[in-house]
Amino acid sequence: MIQVAVSSLKKPAFWAGLALSVLSSVTAQANTTLPDIGGSAFSTLTPDTEKQLGDVMMRQTKSQLPMVYDPLLDEYLNSLGNQMVAKAQDVKFPFRFYWVNDKNINAFATLGGNIVSHTGTLAVSDTESEFASVIAHEISHVTQRHIARSVEARSQNAPLTLAALLGSIILATVNPEAGMAGIMATQGAAQQSAINFTRANEQEADRIGIQLMADSGYDPYAVPEFFNKLAERSRFANAQLAFLYTHPLSQARVADSRLRAEQFQKRFVADSPDYALTKARVLARYHYGIKDAEAIFLKRLSSPGGNTKANQYGLALAYFDGKKVKEAEQIVLKLRQQEPDNLYYIDLYSDILIAKGQYDDAMTMLEQQYQLKPNNQVITLNYANAAIQGKSYRLALHLLRNLLYYRSDIFPAYEMIADTYKAMEDYPRYYEARADMYYQLAIYPKAIDDLNEALNHLAPENQLENRRLEAKKKQWQTELNRLKRL
Structure with missing residues (x-):
C-alpha cells in the first residue's frame, strides 16, 4: 500500500496556527463547536x-x-x-x-x-x-x-x-x-x-x-x-x-x-510477531535508504540466528522499493505459504501484483480477505487501490466511503477518493474531495479554493449540488473567521 506523505502537500505558512476538530466528508453534518x-x-x-x-x-x-x-x-x-x-x-x-x-x-x-x-x-x-x-x-x-x-x-x-x-x-x-x-x-x-x-x-x-x-x-x-x-x-x-x-x-x-x-518479579516477556514485522517495516521504509536497507537485511539474514521472518520481510520490502519486484515476490510467496492471512504479507503481495499489472488477481485475493475482515484499513485501502488501478472506480468509492463512515480519520482514503474522481473525470467531486482532504489538515484557504473550483465545474442546472457546496463553503469560512480572531 502506498503511504501518504503529508509533508509533501504545499501548506501556506500564514495558516500554521489555524486548526479545528475534524469534519468528515462522509457526513453532511458535523459538530464544529469550539471551547x-x-x-x-x-x-x-x-x-x-x-x-x-x-x-x-x-x-x-x-x-x-x-x-x-x-x-x-x-x-x-x-x-x-x-x-x-x-x-x-x-x-x-x-x-x-x-x-x-x-x-x-x-x-x-x-x-x-x-x-x-x-x-x-x-x-x-x-x-x-x-x-x-x-x-x-x-x-x-x-x-x-x-x-x-x-x-x-x-x-x-x-x-x-x-x-x-x-x-x-x-x-x-x-x-x-x-x-x-x-x-x-x-x-x-x-x-x-x-x-x-x-x-x-x-x-x-x-x-x-x-x-x-x-x-x-x-x-x-x-x-x-x-x-x-x-x-x-x-x-x-x-x-x-x-x-x-x-x-x-x-x-x-x-x-x-x-x-x-524491582518491585515486580523478573520474568521473560516475548515480543509479539507484529513488533518484529513492524520494526522491519520501519527500518526498511522510514529509517534507511533503499540500498542501505537491502544491505542491512542481507547481512542480518546471513548472521547466526538472523534468518527470521521479520528479516525476510524487511529484505522483501527493500527489494520491492528498489524495483526488484521478482526478488520481492519470491520471498513473500514463501512467507504467505506459512501465513496466508498475515496482513503484512498481504499488503506487500498486493503491491507486487499491482506493480505487475495483475489487478484482477489482486482484487480477487483482497475480496476474500475483505469478507473476513470488513473495514480493516489495511485490507480496504489495498482493495480500493487495486480497484482504482483496475479501473473499477465505483467499487473503490464504495469501499472508501464505507471505511470513512466506520472511521473518519483515515487520511489516505480522502486522497484516494480524490484520485478516483479525477480518473473518472468527475471534476466537481474531484475538487470537493480535494477540499475535504485539505480540510482534514486544517488548510482552510486551499480547502475553500477547491470548493470554489468544484462550484465552477458544476452544471448550472444542478441547483441542489450548488446549494450544498455553497453551504459547506459558508460553514468553513465561518470557522476560519473565528479561528483568525483567536
Missing part, C-alpha cells in the same frame, strides 16, 4: 474542553509535521497503545496514536489523549517492552493531566492564545528545548519553576507507566534498560537527544525507575 479560547479560558480545563482542544492541536500537528499514514503501522501502534489504555486508571476520553517520520528518538502527548511517536523510537528499541515503555509514559502524562495542569498554570500568569499553545507543541518536535520553554515557561524566573514542574511530572509518569506496563503484560525492567540506552547514546552524541530535552533524565530518575521495576 471559548482566550485569556482565562484555560484556567480550568474540563475533560470535554481538553478533548476539544486536543482535537484542535492534533489537526495542527498533522498539517505541520511529516506524519506517517501507513495502515500497518497505524494498526500496530493503536493496538499496542489501547491495550495499555484499557488497563490505565482515570481515562476520561478515547486515545489515538500517531506516527511522525523522524529518525530521532522522541514521543509526545497533546491534550485530549492524542499521542505521537517518532518512527526512530521504534527503530532503536531492542524489545517490544522498551517501545511500550515510551508509550506507557506518554499515556500516563495524559491520564495524570500533566499537560492540562501545565496549561492551566501558565494561563494564570499570562494570557494564552490557541496559536501560542499550538505553536509551542509544533516547536517542541522540531526544537525540543525551545518548545518546552514555549509550553511551560511564563516569564523570566518562572522558567525554573516550569522545569521543576516538568521533572516532577516525569517522575510521576515513570511510576504510573511502570505499573501500567506490568498490568498490560510488558516487562517493567525495560524502563531502566531503555533509560540506560538513552543515556549512553546521549553521552556519545554531539547534541543531546530530542527525547531527553522533553523528558529530562537524571541519575536519580534512572535509579528510581530501577527500584520501582
